[in-house]
Amino acid sequence: MTPAISLRGATKVFASRRAVDAVSFEVRRGGATALLGRNGAGKTTTMRLVTGILRPDEGAVEVLGGRSDSVAIRDRVGYLPEERGLYKQMEVVEHLAFLGELKGVRPRRARERAARLLRSLELEHAARARIETLSKGNQQKVQLCGALVHDPEILVLDEPMSGLDPVNAVLVKRLFGELRAAGKTLLLSTHVMPLAESLADHVVVVDRGRVVLSGPVGEVKASFAGNTARIEFDGDGTFLLGVDGVVSARIEPGVAELVLRDAGDAQRALSAALSRLRVRRFEVSSPSLGEIFSRVVGEGAPPPLAHRPRAARGAALEAP
Incomplete structure (x- = not known):
């Protein structure tokens, strides 16, 4: 079957800078792909190529076979840009109906569709409110409704969680799940790694305009499996950073998280720890998508240990 989205060597140059450099990947019909990268990595330009706002200078971009x-x-295609494009003087429902009509939806159908979307995001009370009176989060939800009002087959979402509080984020995530269940195709960029991990079946990581990692989420995580170890102990664990096979480490009183060169280095790290510490727990696990992202593109330090999600899979050893 023809993929929903196909990029083959897509390149876009601004002045002398290659914002997108020979990017190739596909999104299958009904699939969800997370496009990840640092600010300025080329995500938004890639999405503008997919939506036809920009044309590639080299390579090809096809959507639904055309x-x-x-x-x-x-x-x-429905497109949610990161920057807002709302007619703030209009009432919410009129704005959405107008956007639907621009896409060829009949007026009555557009209003029905708008009302249903507003209900799904618990925004029906604001249907007759002027957009300028809404909070930033509610304006983001209106913009999302605008991307959906014509019932597109493909959704291209650039930072869809921007400006949303935790309650609204749950509503939007639930809507995305419903869209996936309905067979819609999603391409989204996000800095909310748990969203990417729970929603997407494929991941594409770009850095400096080029694809540096791509594949099914499960396979990507499996390829990094066993390369992270967490040790809980009594004593001074600062020496662990110097153990052969330990690439990097975050060491705090009583706990350390080690990035290993490969899975075979886990036993060496455990032996070193047991020789000098009272080890209470040793766990080798698959890193989260956020941890993999940080390793691949080197974006900053990982968050504090207390706020890092535990891996869903892993082998743990409880010390006596």
């Missing part, structure tokens, strides 16, 4: 800048194709 050119991404074809009007007929663009009407089958």
Whole structure:
């Protein structure tokens, strides 16, 4: 089957800078792909190529088997840009109906669709409110409704959680799950790694305009499995950073998290710890998608240990 989205060597140059450099990946129909990268890595430019706003200078971008800048194709795609594009003087429902009509939806159908979307995001009370009176989070939800009002086959979502509080984030995540269940295709960029990990089946990581990691989420995580060890202990564990096979470490009183060169180095790290510490727990696990992202692109330090999610899978040894 023809993929929903296909990029083959897509390149976009601004002045002398290659914002997107020979990017290739596919999104299967009904699939969800997370496009991850640091700020300025090329995510938004890639999405603008997919939505036909920009044309590639080299390579090809196809959507639903046709050119991404074809009007007929663009009407089958919903795009949520990171920056807002709302008519703030309009009432919410009129704004959404207008956007639907621009995509060829009949007025009555557009209003029905708008009302249903507003209900799904618990925003029906604001249907007749002027957009400028809404909070930042509610404006983000209106913009999301605008990307969906014409019932597109593909959704391209650039930082869809931007500006949302935890309650609204749950509503939006639930809506995304419903869209996936309905067979919609999603391409989203996000800095909310738990969202990417729970929603996407594929991940593409870009850095400096190039793809540096790509594949099914499960396979990507499996390829890093066994490369993270957590040790809980009594004593001074600072020496662990110098153990052969330990690439990096975060060491705090009583606990250390080690990044290992490969899975075989776990036994060496455990032996070293047992020789000088009273080890209470040793666990080898798969890193989270956020940890993998940080390793691949080297973006900053990981969050404090207390706020890092435990791996879903892993082998643990309880010390006596």
